[in-house]
Amino acid sequence: MKNDDGSLRPLHFSRSFELPRARSVRKARLYVTAQGCYHASINGQSVGDQCMAPGWQSYKYRMHYQVYDFEALLETNGANLITVDVAPGWFASVLAWVDGRRCLFGDELGLLAQLHVSFKDGDAKTFVLGTDGQWQCQCSRITSSEIYNGEVYDMTFESAPVTRGEAQSTNSRTNSQAVKVVSFDFAKLVSPNAPPVRVTEAVRPVSIFESASGKTIIDFGQNLFGWLQIFELRKRAGHVVRFRHAEVMENGELGVRPLRHAKATDTIICNGETLTN
Structure with missing residues (x-):
């Protein structure tokens, strides 16, 4: 499919x-x-x-x-x-x-x-x-x-x-x-x-701040290979949460230009229930 x-x-x-x-x-x-x-x-x-x-x-x-x-x-x-x-x-x-x-x-x-x-x-x-x-x-x-494009997790399914x-x-x-x-x-x-x-360690963010455009930036302080652990997330049905990944900042914003066509984005489509871990 x-x-x-x-x-x-x-x-x-x-x-x-x-x-x-x-x-x-x-x-x-x-x-x-x-x-x-x-x-x-x-x-x-x-x-x-x-x-x-x-x-x-x-x-x-x-x-x-x-x-x-x-x-x-x-x-x-x-x-x-x-x-x-x-x-x-x-x-x-x-x-x-x-x-x-x-x-x-x-x-x-x-x-x-x-x-x-x-x-x-x-x-x-x-x-x-x-x-x-x-x-x-x-x-x-x-x-x-996909490797370069990330995942979409649809809780309504x-x-x-x-x-x-x-x-x-x-x-x-x-x-x-x-x-x-x-x-x-x-x-x-x-x-x-x-x-x-294998998973070798869990890395916590060193800072979380808002960029000039209003986006929430989560800085892990290092370049790494892994995925996000969402401890708890609950939003109304149909609400979409997106996490865009990149290696650098550019002019105070997430530097996605070097990614070329790679989306590097994880998307969660909520259904009103609580998502844990």
């Missing part, structure tokens, strides 16, 4: 599964990669601490995959839900400064994943769940997400499920649709040869 500006809309993949009852889990691992950047969760809790995975690479020739241990996230009653959000990332975002070219590696976001769960009772049989036609897919509140109960709700079933299963060259899969991107 594409937005009006031609960008690919991020997708929310989900699959519910049940483990054999009355069996203790010995080890659970998730092997995963994506055409785009992904964030995986089990029962609403993040799997691992990596960011922007699988990272920047030449998708036509190789795809890095990640491996996560997640036994601590499994429900003991057998009912579980895995969700994976996939955004364009380097796979399909605008990467050229001049002509705004998108989809340099492809025009469809994709997910490849496999879960392995083994048990403590000595049975050599392992529970295996892969990406197949049983998965569901739908759009989420993140309606746009129906929230995508992150727990099994939410996945079974009427609204979720109505909004979900079956995935399209495509062929894949598994020979392209390689393990990463560099450390992953």
Whole structure:
């Protein structure tokens, strides 16, 4: 699905599964990669601490995959839900400064994943769940997400499920649709040869002030790579909050001229409810 500006809309993949009852889990691992950047969760809790995975690479020739241990996230009653959000990332975002070219590696976001769960009772049989036609897919509140242009988070849109109960709700079933299963060259899969991107620190603003044009400037005192943490935000339904990012000031205002065509803007469309973290 594409937005009006031609960008690919991020997708929310989900699959519910049940483990054999009355069996203790010995080890659970998730092997995963994506055409785009992904964030995986089990029962609403993040799997691992990596960011922007699988990272920047030449998708036509190789795809890095990640491996996560997640036994601590499994429900003991057998009912579980895995969700994976996939955004364009380097796979399909605008990467050229001049002509705004998108989809340099492809025009469809994709997910490849496999879960392995083994048990403590000595049975050599392992529970295996892969990406197949049983998965569901739908759009989420993140309606746009690109490397140079930032994200749009629309709170007025129906929230995508992150727990099994939410996945079974009427609204979720109505909004979900079956995935399209495509062929894949598994020979392209390689393990990463560099450390992953992780959150290493939280940086607080050194000053907050109003510019001559009336804009609120939030100065973090350094150039950095990261994203904003919004502790709490509540505005009337339809109210739009925008955060524009830049590296320098220019004539007392945010210096966006060096960004060329990059929007570097995060947008929140409010729905009257409180947004936290």
